[in-house]
Amino acid sequence: MSEIEFPIPQSQLPPLKNFREVDWEAFRNALKEQTANCLPVQPILSEEDFHSTVTDHTKIMQEVIAIEDMVLMRKPCPFTKRWWNKDLRRLKAQRH
Numbered sequence: 001m002s003e004i005e006f007p008i009p010q011s012q013l014p015p016l017k018n019f020r021e022v023d024w025e026a027f028r029n030a031l032k033e034q035t036a037n038c039l040p041v042q043p044i045l046s047e048e049d050f051h052s053t054v055t056d057h058t059k060i061m062q063e064v065i066a067i068e069d070m071v072l073m074r075k076p077c078p079f080t081k082r083w084w085n086k087d088l089r090r091l092k093a094q095r096h
Contacts, residue, residue, distance in 0.1 A: 017065065018074035020085060027070060034060045 038060055044050050065071050 013076045015073045015075045017071045019071060021074075022071050027064065030064045030067060030070060031061065034064055 035057070039053075039056055042049075044053055
């Protein structure tokens with residue numbers, strides 16, 4: 001009898017933000033609050049204005065994401081299926 005071993009490669013990913021478990025209502029509210037406090041409403045009249053506005057909005061989104069309890073970290077399982085999500089889990093449960 002022969003025995004063949006197939007090692008399963010393990011994922012070496014660092015902890016990531018878990019956007020699947022975000023309270024999106026709280027996230028939107030924090031984003032609105034930060035935007036209202038930091039960005040005055042002004043027309044975009046040039047390409048430079050556009051790039052500046054995009055940079056400002058990106059910075060605000062990153063600040064909201066960085067709020068400690070807004071987007072929690074998760075440590076991926078070494079055998080994780082990155083494409084699997086809650087919707088697929090629910091559909092699988094409905095099928096059985």
